[in-house]
Amino acid sequence: xxxxxxxxxxxxxxxxxxxxxxxxxxxxxxxxxxxxxxxxxxxxxxxxxxxxxxxxxxxxxxxxxxxxxxxxxxxxxxxxxxxxxxxxxxxxxxxxxxxxxxxxxxxxxxxxxxxxxxxxxxxxxxxxxxxxxxxxxxxxxxxxxxxxxxxxxxxxxxxxxxxxxxxxxxxxxx
Numbered sequence: 107x108x109x110x111x112x113x114x115x116x117x118x119x120x121x122x123x124x125x126x127x128x129x130x131x132x133x134x135x136x137x138x139x140x141x142x143x144x145x146x147x148x149x150x151x152x153x154x155x156x157x158x159x160x161x162x163x164x165x166x167x168x169x170x171x172x173x174x175x176x177x178x179x180x181x182x183x184x185x186x187x188x189x190x191x192x193x194x195x196x197x198x199x200x201x202x203x204x205x206x207x208x209x210x211x212x213x214x215x216x217x218x219x220x221x222x223x224x225x226x227x228x229x230x231x232x233x234x235x236x237x238x239x240x241x242x243x244x245x246x247x248x249x250x251x252x253x254x255x256x257x258x259x260x261x262x263x264x265x266x267x268x269x270x271x272x273x274x275x276x277x278x279x280x
Contacts, residue, residue: 122159138183198225199235
């Protein structure tokens with residue numbers, strides 16, 4: 107008896123995306139606490155099987171070591187952000203890609219460059235983030251730059267095996 111096989115997309119993947127804007131460094135702790143409480147409430151309400159994408163200006167400076175996925179404490183807000191990521195098994199997607207300093211946000215008064223805009227995803231996400239960077243030429247009337255990422259959503263397939271006779275019978279009935 108012959109068999110025929112085919113691949114079908116078997117399941118839907120759900121993803122939740124949100125855009126955020128955190129209080130600036132000079133904001134009082136109450137505003138920062140309210141922001142992180144609100145973000146925590148949003149994360150708590152997301153089902154465990156959903157993928158998560160958080161994009162935005164988190165005003166948190168984090169220093170990464172080249173060649174390592176370890177994140178060091180660089181600022182108080184950076185520590186808060188890394189604790190949140192640790193609590194909800196998230197990762198900062200754009201710190202894993204080596205780009206020139208010219209692609210960082212610049213603080214003109216201090217002549218300091220740093221990353222404060224992030225793309226955050228689950229550590230066990232089903233999609234792959236291949237690159238994340240800022241586009242310097244995109245100007246939207248702000249001192250920030252457009253943050254983009256290359257994300258691929260892979261489809262899962264399920265193999266379905268049919269008997270040749272069943273297929274032949276179905277065709278003859280039509």
